[in-house]
Amino acid sequence: MITIASEDHRLHAPKGEFSFGEFVPPYENPRRVDSILARIAETRLGPVRPPERFGADLIRRVHNAPLLGFLETAWTQWQAQFGPDAPPALPLSWPVGGMRAIEPEGITGKFAFFALDASTAITPTSWAAVRSAVDVALSAQKLVAGGERAAFALCRPPGHHATPDNYGGYCFVNNAAVAAEAFRQAGAARVAVLDVDYHHGNGTQAIFYRRPDVMFASLHASPETTYPYFSGYADEIGEGPGEGFNANYPLRHGTAWNAYGAALDHALARIEGYGPDALVISLGVDTFEKDPISHLKLRSEDYIRIGEAIARLKRPTLFVMEGGYAIEELGLNTVNLLQGFEAKV
Ligand code: OKP
Ligand code: ZN
Structure with a gap:
């Protein structure tokens, strides 16, 4: 499988994030890509x-x-x-409930208006990295639209939390959604996005919620306990013309392969019934048992099974990198999924 990757992801490397009351080194950092590229080389997955x-x-x-x-x-x-030594750019308040959601004029208010959380710092060169991640997604999409069975877009920063109007959850532009749009433009009548990241892909869901031409299915830790908290329940099924084309599988903390695999089979059956011309996988491996910010219990070998199950759909498939923060095993888990897929092609 061909991987598309850009060095420019390094341009987004904030000093820290707020995490449960502390300012800590960012979980979402450039070493993530290093781990994945090292494993791709080691396994000879294919060219980068x-x-x-x-x-x-x-x-x-x-x-x-x-x-x-x-x-x-x-x-x-x-x-x-804030001057030349400005601190990391983060919001500290939000327009909750029935407050006036009017874009403020001042920059601190704008952060409060556009951000989902205080975990997603903007640095002087973040936008260049964000644009490179979109280029990565679209370049890989072009390969698949051009006849490759599959391709891997090694995007960083990730994208699935970014909505039409808000950024956050380490995400700025929704790479997977942009790629799904590209498939539509290239002539695919129906596109399915399957999101296996630990966190609900609230952004991707929001973007396609009222549309029947892009189906969204997501397996994730339940919003009852887990970020992004206000999206991802099973009764979110789409709206208007999009009704019936959104499928959420919220999972309890502690879920391991048995229950995960059953939910995955269900999601894949739904996608099969939809009959998409192209498939976009929002590929997060923060479902891993040792992930530092997560509470699912998948093991490294389980990612092979996820890849195999996805391959059984026999659709042109674009993998778009999302989360995964256990740096040590990040490459192993990600490439296991891709190799599981390739073994069944
Ligand atoms: C992005 B992706 C720990 C709290 C978590 C944001 C999580 C974003 C995950 N700092 N806050 O879906 O992997
Ligand atoms: Zn995640």
Whole structure:
């Protein structure tokens, strides 16, 4: 399998994130990509190529102009207020409940307006890294649209929490959603996105919630206990023309392969019934038993089975990297899934 990866992901490397009351080194950091690339080389999964550059058209189909304008200029405005040694750019309040959700003029208010959380710092060069991740996703999508059975987009930063109007959860632009749009534009009538990251892909769900042409299915830790908390329940089935094309499988903390595999089979059967022309996998391996921020109990060999199960759908398949924070085993788990897939092709 061909991997697309960019060195420019290194341009997004904030000093820290807020995590349960502390400012800690970021879980989502450049070493994640190093771990995956090392395992790709070790296993000879296939060639690793740099991305092509793409314009912003598809990004604009997924995200609204105010968010994109903010992301591009946030650091400059933050620095204008806080000076050349400005601290990491993060919000500390939010427009909850029935407050006035009007985009403020001042930069600190804009952070409160656009961010989902205080875990997702913006640095001077973050936007360049975010754009490179989109290029990675679109370059890999182009391979699959051009006839490759599958490709791996080694995106960083991840994307599945980014909604039309908000960024957060380490995500800025929704790489998987942009790729799904690209498949539609390339002539796929129906696209399915299957999200196996530990966290609910609230952004991808929101983007396609009212649309029948892109189905979204997600396995994740239940919002009752787990970030992003306000999205991911099983009764979220889509709305209007999108009703019936959204499927959530919330799982309890402690879930291991048996229950996970059963939910996966169910999700895959739903996707099979939908009959997609292309499949996008939001590939997170933070379901791993040793993940430092997660509470599912998958083991390294279970990722092989996930890959095998996905391959049985026999669809053109694009893998888009999302989360996974157990750096030591991150490469092993990710490549296990891709190899499991390849073994069944
Ligand atoms: C991104 B992805 C620990 C709390 C977690 C955000 C989690 C984002 C996960 N700092 N807060 O879905 O893997
Ligand atoms: Zn995650």
